[in-house]
Amino acid sequence: MSQKAASSTVPITVTEIEAIAKTRLPKNVYDYYSCGADEEKARDRNVYMLDRLLITPRVMVDVTHIDTSTTTFGKRHPFPVAFAPSAMQRLCHPRGEIETAEAAASIGLSMTLSSQSTTSLEDVAKACNISKPDGPDFWFQLYLTQDPEYSLKLIKRAEKAGYTGLILTVDTPVLGNRINERKTPLVLPEGMNLENYDRPKGERKPAKERIFLNAHTVEEANEIVKESGPTMHSSSLTWEHTIPWLRKATSMKIILKGIMTAEDAKLAVQHGADAIVVSNHGGRQLDLVPATIEVLPAIAGAVSGRIPVIFDGGVRRGSDVFKAIALGADLVLIGRPVLWGLSYDGKKGVEAICNILERELSRTMALAGVRSIKEITKDSLGIAKWNGFGISKL
Numbered sequence: 001m002s003q004k005a006a007s008s009t010v011p012i013t014v015t016e017i018e019a020i021a022k023t024r025l026p027k028n029v030y031d032y033y034s035c036g037a038d039e040e041k042a043r044d045r046n047v048y049m050l051d052r053l054l055i056t057p058r059v060m061v062d063v064t065h066i067d068t069s070t071t072t073f074g075k076r077h078p079f080p081v082a083f084a085p086s087a088m089q090r091l092c093h094p095r096g097e098i099e100t101a102e103a104a105a106s107i108g109l110s111m112t113l114s115s116q117s118t119t120s121l122e123d124v125a126k127a128c129n130i131s132k133p134d135g136p137d138f139w140f141q142l143y144l145t146q147d148p149e150y151s152l153k154l155i156k157r158a159e160k161a162g163y164t165g166l167i168l169t170v171d172t173p174v175l176g177n178r179i180n181e182r183k184t185p186l187v188l189p190e191g192m193n194l195e196n197y198d199r200p201k202g203e204r205k206p207a208k209e210r211i212f213l214n215a216h217t218v219e220e221a222n223e224i225v226k227e228s229g230p231t232m233h234s235s236s237l238t239w240e241h242t243i244p245w246l247r248k249a250t251s252m253k254i255i256l257k258g259i260m261t262a263e264d265a266k267l268a269v270q271h272g273a274d275a276i277v278v279s280n281h282g283g284r285q286l287d288l289v290p291a292t293i294e295v296l297p298a299i300a301g302a303v304s305g306r307i308p309v310i311f312d313g314g315v316r317r318g319s320d321v322f323k324a325i326a327l328g329a330d331l332v333l334i335g336r337p338v339l340w341g342l343s344y345d346g347k348k349g350v351e352a353i354c355n356i357l358e359r360e361l362s363r364t365m366a367l368a369g370v371r372s373i374k375e376i377t378k379d380s381l382g383i384a385k386w387n388g389f390g391i392s393k394l
């Protein structure tokens with residue numbers, strides 16, 4: 001190894017990039033990004049359960065050519081990773097969501113813009129020319145609001161701007177109990193707004209200076225809605241009404257984010273969802289739920305290839321992507337790693353995160369003896385036996 005390489009300070013793992021981001025972000029912003037709900041057990045379990053899975057490598061396989069690419073909805077992804085929606089990215093970088101979108105476009109990975117973005121959906125679309133036929137898919141994440149007409153306007157705007165998928169987040173009827181956020185409420189600085197919500201100029205922010213258009217309890221929601229009006233999130237989504245209503249409203253793909261059981265996955269298929277995201281919201285909603293990797297096999301089994309199964313929660317290495325694919329995911333979303341990359345070095349930082357994950361995935365595949373995404377199956381995985389020595393195959 002050359003002296004230069006040996007003394008390089010360039011971060012080479014996602015964890016190293018997070019450590020740098022932590023030193024650059026104000027404490028309350030870092031805490032908001034990193035936190036989970038309640039005792040953060042679900043957030044930590046996502047990572048812990050991925051770590052418990054072991055890879056059982058096969059040798060004497062010619063791995064001279066590794067192909068990490070995959071296709072969903074007819075779009076080719078250079079590797080099976082896309083960006084999860086995450087709110088308020090200008091808190092980590094002055095150009096926030098635009099830098100993230102530029103990184104997505106340059107690497108060719110799909111991105112979901114949060115409805116709670118600090119850059120408007122139109123500005124992101126324009127900056128990155130999201131309708132380019134050879135570019136990646138850009139999806140728009142939606143929290144349905146109390147007033148369906150208000151949501152409808154947002155949906156129409158997203159469609160007109162060129163977003164091809166609508167990710168409806170279904171795990172947030174009320175906000176999870178985020179202890180840090182309750183103790184030190186995060187208030188957006190002057191000049192920063194939730195740009196997709198077209199409140200008339202000068203109208204005050206939601207009650208109690210909440211920046212989230214959501215409440216911690218149903219009682220609080222009923223109180224706040226009187227003051228904050230139609231932008232308040234809805235707690236009344238149902239299988240019977242919500243998907244048919246969305247179907248009428250838009251021709252974008254409808255993707256349900258926050259599915260954690262095989263039963264709900266089947267209902268999503270029955271009600272015509274185009275895809276689901278297996279997600280516990282990065283452990284930020286209900287604490288003490290299973291890790292997403294634990295529920296993935298049953299959900300993938302229930303869906304049985306009828307629609308794409310997208311996965312998120314705790315993915316920090318290429319080997320985590322490998323494990324999720326092995327257990328039935330078609331595509332893997334990363335949430336916090338994008339925020340760490342953005343805080344570290346804007347677009348370049350997000351690209352660095354992607355490059356790290358791609359290289360790690362490709363190396364994992366070569367060392368495990370598989371050559372393509374299709375060849376990654378649960379045959380490559382094992383788990384240490386609870387009560388003794390040895391490995392159980394999954």
Ligand SMILES: Cc1cc2nc3c(=O)[nH]c(=O)nc-3n(C[C@H](O)[C@H](O)[C@H](O)COP(=O)(O)O)c2cc1C
Nearest residue numbers: 033084085086087114169281282313314334335336
């Ligand atoms: C700071 C932050 C903001 C988030 N904002 C949103 C959001 O606006 N909409 C949404 O559906 N999910 C949101 N999520 C959840 C992510 O989309 C994703 O499910 C989760 O972060 C995945 O876990 P990971 O961070 O361990 O990769 C947010 C997550 C974080 C950490």
Ligand SMILES: CCCCC(=O)C(=O)O
Nearest residue numbers: 087116175212213214284
């Ligand atoms: C109402 C939720 C706001 C953003 C979000 O989803 C998160 O912080 O996890």
